[in-house]
Amino acid sequence: MPHCMTRRTWLAGAGAVAGSLVLPRRMFSAEAPAAAVAVASCRTYGPELAPAIEKMFDQLGGLGRIVKGKTVAVKVNLTGLPSERLGFLPNGLTHWTNPAVIEATVHLMGKAGARRIRILESPWKSAEPIEEIMLQADWEPRDLVNAAPLVEFENTNFLGYGKQYVRLVTPHSGHVFRAFDLNHSYQDCDVFVSIAKLKEHRTAGVTLSMKNCFGITPCTIYGDGAGEKEPGLLPRGGRGILHSGSREPSSSAPSENDPKSPRDAGYRVPAIVSDLVAARPIHLAIIDGIRTQTGGETPGGRSIPVAPGVLIASTNCVCADAVGMAAMGFDPMADRGKAPFERSDSTLRLAEELGVGTRDLKRIEVLGTPVEKVRFDFRNPVRAPDGS
Numbered sequence: 458m459p460h461c462m463t464r465r466t467w468l469a470g471a472g473a474v475a476g477s478l479v480l481p482r483r484m485f486s487a488e489a490p491a492a493a494v495a496v497a498s499c500r501t502y503g504p505e506l507a508p509a510i511e512k513m514f515d516q517l518g519g520l521g522r523i524v525k526g527k528t529v530a531v532k533v534n535l536t537g538l539p540s541e542r543l544g545f546l547p548n549g550l551t552h553w554t555n556p557a558v559i560e561a562t563v564h565l566m567g568k569a570g571a572r573r574i575r576i577l578e579s580p581w582k583s584a585e586p587i588e589e590i591m592l593q594a595d596w597e598p599r600d601l602v603n604a605a606p607l608v609e610f611e612n613t614n615f616l617g618y619g620k621q622y623v624r625l626v627t628p629h630s631g632h633v634f635r636a637f638d639l640n641h642s643y644q645d646c647d648v649f650v651s652i653a654k655l656k657e658h659r660t661a662g663v664t665l666s667m668k669n670c671f672g673i674t675p676c677t678i679y680g681d682g683a684g685e686k687e688p689g690l691l692p693r694g695g696r697g698i699l700h701s702g703s704r705e706p707s708s709s710a711p712s713e714n715d716p717k718s719p720r721d722a723g724y725r726v727p728a729i730v731s732d733l734v735a736a737r738p739i740h741l742a743i744i745d746g747i748r749t750q751t752g753g754e755t756p757g758g759r760s761i762p763v764a765p766g767v768l769i770a771s772t773n774c775v776c777a778d779a780v781g782m783a784a785m786g787f788d789p790m791a792d793r794g795k796a797p798f799e800r801s802d803s804t805l806r807l808a809e810e811l812g813v814g815t816r817d818l819k820r821i822e823v824l825g826t827p828v829e830k831v832r833f834d835f836r837n838p839v840r841a842p843d844g845s
Contacts, residue, residue: 488812489775489809489812489813489814489815490773490812490814490815491773491776491814491815491817491820491821491822492771492772492773492776492814492821493516493517493771493772493776493821493822493823493824494769494770494771494773494776494777494779494780494821494822494823494824495512495513495514495516495517495769495770495771495823495824495825496513496767496768496769496780496784496823496824496825496826496827496828496831497509497510497512497513497767497768497769497825497826498766498767498826498830498831499747499766499767499768500747500764500766501747502549502555502557502558502747502748506557506558506561506747507561507564507565509768510558510561510562510565510743510768510770511565512825513768513770513824513825514565514569514770516824516825517770517771517772517824519569520565520566520568520569521569521570523569523648523740523741523772524566524569524570524571524648525569525570525571526570526571526572527571527572527573527646527647527648528571528572528573528574528575528645528646528647528648529566529571529573529574529575529646529647529648529649529650530575530577530642530643530645530646530648530649530650531559531562531563531574531575531576531577531650531652532577532578532649532650532651532652532669532670532672532673533553533554533559533576533577533578533652534552534553534554534578534652534653534654534664534669534672535548535553535554535578535580535587535590535591535594536552536553536581536672536754536755537552537581537754537755537756538581539590539591539593539594540593541755541756542756543750543756543760543761543762544762544843545843546762546843547594547595548594549594549596549748550748550749550762551748551749551750551756551760551762552654552656552749552750552754552755552756553594553654554652554653554654554745555745555747555748556591556596556597556600556601558652558743558745558747558768559576559601559652560600560601560604561604562650562652562743563576563601563604563605563608564604564605566605567604567605567606567608568605571605571648572607573607573609574605574607574608574609575608575609575610575611575642575646576601576608576609576610576611577610577611577613577640577642577643577673578590578612578613578672579612579613579614579640579672579673579674579675579676579692580612580614581695582614582676582680582682582692582693582694582695583612583614583692584612584614584615584691584692585612586610586612587610587611587612588610590612598610611640611642613639613640613642613643613673613675614640614675614676614677614692615640615675615676615677615688615689615690615691615692616640616641616675616677616688617640617641617642618641619640619641619642619645620641621641622638622639622640622641622675622678622688622710623638623639623640623641623643623644623645624636624637624638624639624710624711625637625639625643625644625736625737626736627732627733627735627736627811628735628736628811628812629735629811629812630714631714631731631732631735631736631811632714632728632729632731632732632807632810632811633713633714633718633725633728633729633732634711634713634714634729634732634736635711635714636711636736637674637710637711637732637733637736637737638675638678638688638706638707638709638710638711639673639674639675639737640673640675643673643737648740648741649737649738649739649740649741650739650740650741650742650743651666651667651669651670651739651741651742651743651774652669652743652745653665653666653668653669653742653743653744653745654669654744654745654746654749655744655745655746655749655765655767655769655781655784655785656749656750656753656754657751657752657753657754657785657797657835658753658754658797659752659753659754659758660700660722660723660726660800660801661723661726661727661730661801661804662727662797662798662799662800662801662803662804663778663781663782663785663787663797663804664754665742665744665777665778665781665782666739666742666743666744666774666777666778666781667730667731667733667734667739667742667774667775667778667804667805667808668726668730668754668804670730670733670734670737670739671696671699671726671729671730671733673733673737674696674699674733675688675692676689676692676693676694676695676696677689677690677691677692677707678706678707678709678710679696679698679699679706679710680692680693680694680695680696680697680698681693681694681695681696681697681698682694683698683706683707684707685707685708686707686708686709687707687708687709688707688709688710689707699725699726699729700722700725700726701720701722701725702716702718702720702725703720722801723793723800723801723802724801724802726801726804727801727802727803727804727807728802728807730804730807730808731804731807731808731810731811731813732811734774734808734813735808735811735812735813738813739773739774740772741770741771741772742769742770742771742772742773742774742777742778743768743769743770743777744768744769744770744777744778744781745768746765746766746767746768746769746781746784746831746833747764747765747766747767747768748762748763748764748765748841749762749763749764749765750762750763751763751835751838761838761840761841762840762841762843763833763835763838763839763840763841764841764842765784765785765831765833766831766833767784767826767831767833769781769784773813773814774808774813774814775805775808775809775813775814775815775816776814776815776816776821778804778805778816779805779815779816779817779818779821780818780821780823780828782797782805783818783828783832784828784831784832784833785797785832785833785834785835786832786833786834786835786836786837787835789805789816789817789818790816790817790818791803792806796836797835803816
């Protein structure tokens, strides 16, 4: 069960040994559940979008059974700074969840009877309101507020509107962390939704519904400028320590299971992500692949804009990401040394080992558009036009 603590609460001692690059596979993957994944071909963010999303939800058994009468927390992906753009394209066409996807989803949740909808993000080393971040990217937050009867925003990079952090425990002690101290929003909800972008990732290979949750960690505890003994009042750096392991989080939070585990970011980031989605389960995973970019999670290097024209949804995040990988032209059973995991472990495999879900396409029922009809080769891409 989750626990609560104030900023001055101390957790003494370390936990069980974490997984590593050389340790045997964990024993929980045989228990990993399978869930159906809905796939839709959708070429634009125009009038076809909302009906396509609604049809996917219907294929999964209806949105009402998930959200009716519930408080729903929606983690979106606004990675990096609003000023970071690929050429002159809006962020929603490249590396951010598109606002039209968020708006359509929020509207459908309200229509399905959601009592309260909370849009969450932890913008990079920032305590600014999410609405301000959106405005800086030329979004209109009021469109999201007006999409359903009760819509709220919270920046979860620090305490935010909460009075204390909450502790969420990782099943089976996790690979790196046996528990996390997070903003209250990730406990104070009945349903947790990840709306991600279909992207490659320079450290973790891919970033889909699971990697989106790397950003639920508050930088006041897990950031480079976090307090040593207790959380900082405000975030003062990115999550570099989670990548490098150069220092522990604030000592008020649970320490790493094994300080001698690999310091390789290609292991740590996927392992920590898998721990996070085990500790804070995703009830509904949605992946926006209508427009995106190749080459990484943020603009840079050889990134180009692309238009795969696909939407993916599932009640299991590992299954959703497995189908997402297949739609990108990758094998979801791949691991370190094989694309897209040339320099990293597979988040899917690590989450599967914790019993979160299966990555085996043979066990996953695909509903709607067959994967082969939406497959887009991210390693041999066709550049999208610069229009919307």
